[in-house]
Amino acid sequence: MNGLLGMKLGEGGCAEIYEWEDKSKVIKLAKSHTAMEALANEFGNTQAVWEKGLTVPRPYELTEVDGYPGMVTERIYGESLMERFMQLFMQSSADRAWTDSDDENIRITARSLSSIHSHVIPSMPPQREALRWHLHSARYLTLDEKKRVVERLDRLPVKHQLCHGDPNPGNILMRDSEPVVIDWMDASTGNPEADLAEYIIMIRYSVLPPGLPVDVPGFFDSVREHIISVFSEEYERLTGLAYREVEQWLVPLAARKLNVGSIGEEEKxxxxxxxxAEL
Structure with missing residues (x-):
């Protein structure tokens, strides 16, 4: 194994994260089913948003380790918003309570997205094209259902703003009090409503991972709509874009997620x- 490769820091569906060279850099090392093209696209996206001045890890280079493609970036020290939620979930039921600081974590996500959406980078891939591909490829839906979902998408207005594509709490790291957004593989130019719908769908329908205390799913169910409300209100305060304008994007984005391998059967x-029900 390459001598520059250090301790393993994390793992996702497509790649593993390791220390690289020294403790100021990391490498995102692709798994066997992830091609160099995918990492090259992510590297290009990350470079574009970094050059635009967004708070993202600085990209350094594309490389290979033992035949596996890798992307080297700045290492961000700080916990993710997902880790903050998991800390809450792991508390005993007697101590667990949703607080103003938890609301603030939700507002951080809304503020991060509003900042991203305020930019335009025409070189980013077109969002609508990728969405159509996922909808036509979606499992579980009949041909007629796919056709009706695509027709819904085609009736929606077209915008040309920078979008992240995967705005989950694990992709926002808190460096001191500054949010740093990572994982730009699905970035595009398109409608902010798609990012917002992606977040709302995740909160409303996600299935928690195993290993949590048995009462946590019930607790999460009790705060799902509160999270969506705080998130939507903060984003509307910043941009004027209301939940009702996002609502019409929920069906196309839910259908897109049926084509994602990283979520389980129950969630699908x-x-x-x-x-x-909506169709």
Missing amino acids: QRLLEFIR
Whole structure:
């Protein structure tokens, strides 16, 4: 193994994260099913937003380690918003309570997205094209259902703003009090409503990972709509874009998630039930 490769720091569906060279850099090392092209696209996206002045990890280079493609970036020291939520969930039921600081974590996500959406980078891939591809490829839906979802998408207005594509709490790291947004693989130019719908769908329909205390799913169910409300209100305060304008994007984005391999069968069945009720 390459001598520059250090301690493993994390892992996702497509790659593993390791220290690189020294403790100021990391390498995102692709798994066997992830091509260099995918990392090259992510590197280009990250470079574009970094050059635009967004608070993101500085990209350094593309390389290979034992035949596996890798992307070297600045290392960000700080916990993710996802880690903050998990700390809350792991507390005993007697101590666990949703507080103003938890609301603030939600507002941080809304503020980060509003900042991203205030930029335009025409070189980014077109959002609408990728969405159509996912909808046509989505499992579980019939051909007629796919056609009706695509027709819904085609009726929506077209915008040309920078979008992240995967605004989950694990992709926002807190460096001191500054949010740093990572993982730009799905970045595009398009409608901010798609990012907002992606976040709302995740909060409303996600299934928590195993290993949590048995009462946590019930607790999370009790705060799901509160999280969405705080998030939507903060984003509207900053941009004027209201929840009702995002609502019409929920079906296309839920259908897109049916084509994602990183979520489980139970969550996909929840999404499918929602889509069919709306259609």
